[in-house]
Amino acid sequence: MNFTRDRLQNNQTGVFTIFGDAGTGKSVILSHLFAKIQLLARTDNTSALYRTQNYFLVNHPEVLKVYKAIAGSNTILLKKDYQRPTTFINQLDKHNQAADIVLIDEAHLLLSKSDHYNNFYFHNQLQEIIKRSKVVILVFDQTQVLRMKSYWTNERLNALLTPYPHENYVLKKQFRMSAGPELLDWINQLTLRRTVTELTPEMLNNYDFRIYDDAEEMRKAIVMRNQQVGLSRILSTSGYPSTLDGGKHYICEGKFKMPWDQYNYTETPWAEIPATIDEVGSIYTCQGFDLNYAGIIIGPPIYLRDAKHGRLDVDLTKHTDVEAFKKRDDLTDPAMIESVEKKMIMNSLNVLLKRGVYGTYLYVHDPQLRRLLLKQFEKITQK
Known part of the structure; x- marks a missing residue:
């Protein structure tokens, strides 16, 4: 939240990355964070986040269903807040708009090459999202990269983020599995x-x-x-x-x-x-x-x-x-x-x-x- 406020107040693009293995709670953190951001954006006129236009993206249709279901039972969150990355990029371009804060779950699933089948005609989804946003907060795990069209490594991610002010945090505790x-x-x-x-x-x-x-x-x-x-x-x-x-x-x-x-x-x-x-x-x-x-x-x-x-x-x-x-x-x-x-x-x-x-x-x-x-x-x- 401090990182986000600083970027907005300085009108400076920034990226915050949360690294963590499967089951370390990346999505839970992101979900709670987005609810907090939207509460401030829609109800607190004393906040630097008031009236900001914010989105939650995930390139996984099954996971997107969960988030939209959560939004349906929450008075602050709207289903339209949650989108697939390509939909987000194409809609902003169509209406000549930009976003303030964008959260990306499962960022290791973002396309890193064009994919005409999914109507993505650029070269890298993360790069295009950053271009259209003031603050990007993403979760990433290179051991969950599964397809060539979403080929990522930590090194490739770092090379893309180098031009922007960015901070990282690494989650280490396993929350999903009760295994030792x-x-x-x-x-x-x-x-x-x-x-x-x-x-x-x-x-x-x-x-x-x-x-x-x-x-x-x-x-x-x-x-x-x-x-x-x-x-x-x-x-x-x-x-x-x-x-x-x-x-x-x-x-x-x-x-x-x-x-x-x-x-x-x-x-x-x-x-x-x-x-x-x-x-x-x-x-x-x-x-x-x-x-x-x-x-x-x-x-x-x-x-x-x-x-x-x-x-x-x-x-x-x-x-x-x-x-x-x-x-x-x-x-x-x-x-x-x-x-x-x-x-x-x-x-x-x-x-x-x-x-x-x-x-x-x-x-x-x-x-x-x-x-x-x-x-x-x-x-x-x-x-």
Whole structure:
């Protein structure tokens, strides 16, 4: 708030970035901050924020539904305050307007190249938002970058922000998952360093973490949890047939057979629709959301390359999300592209593994990796 007031009073463009891992409360902070800003803007004629024109942006249709629902039950917040970035840019240009304060949730999902399919004809959404605003406050996590058209790193973000007065803050405490630091570190080693470290009994303290040899048994357990506490769903990485053609495409693992999530035309987020207990969610329907229990399928692209040292690798030929890896003019080195694509697949697993508040159940397609994890899990649960 101090940063915002200073920028407005000095009529100086500024950017404030909040960094934090999945589940560290970035969206909660941003949501409360926006409510405070709009209260001052619409009711306090003694405030420097009075009558400022402010917006909350998120490039995720499912998350946007949540914010609009919150606005519908709040007398200060309006549904029109919450927009997709492209809508915001195009509407301001159409009416020759500018914004005062803009908050951006999930800024790692902003487009960093033109995307004519989504009516974005510039080169970088964040850059265009800053041009049209006085103060920009955003939350960012480079380990949640999932698509080439939204390719970001901390270095790329810093290079874009260098011309502007800017400040940063890093959130470190995990609020979503009730798991301890030992299990969170195990997840980070698995997804960010592609290394399976030893499971220990401490990782199961106050958190329901399980490894399954049978995906169907895992499904039954998640259904039971959903009946008990609600908001429990099956999620999966890529590697199974998936095409946006309106038809159902199934994930099959032994006796397990369930369709991918369908496009959600309702105003209710996917995870809150009761019928989606019979679907498999993807990163596109669960990113940014809390689940009480998450059953995760690690699909065919991720496999155990080196059993002795627990090293994982990614087989890009088994990746089935064709929209994720569209070419970019600024990435031409084949080795670099391969490295980025593999990192994005592991990022998607990182996103999935940090959804469950009370528990995470895991099934792995690759037999070698599944055996290794089961051996470790049985070792600590049979004591």
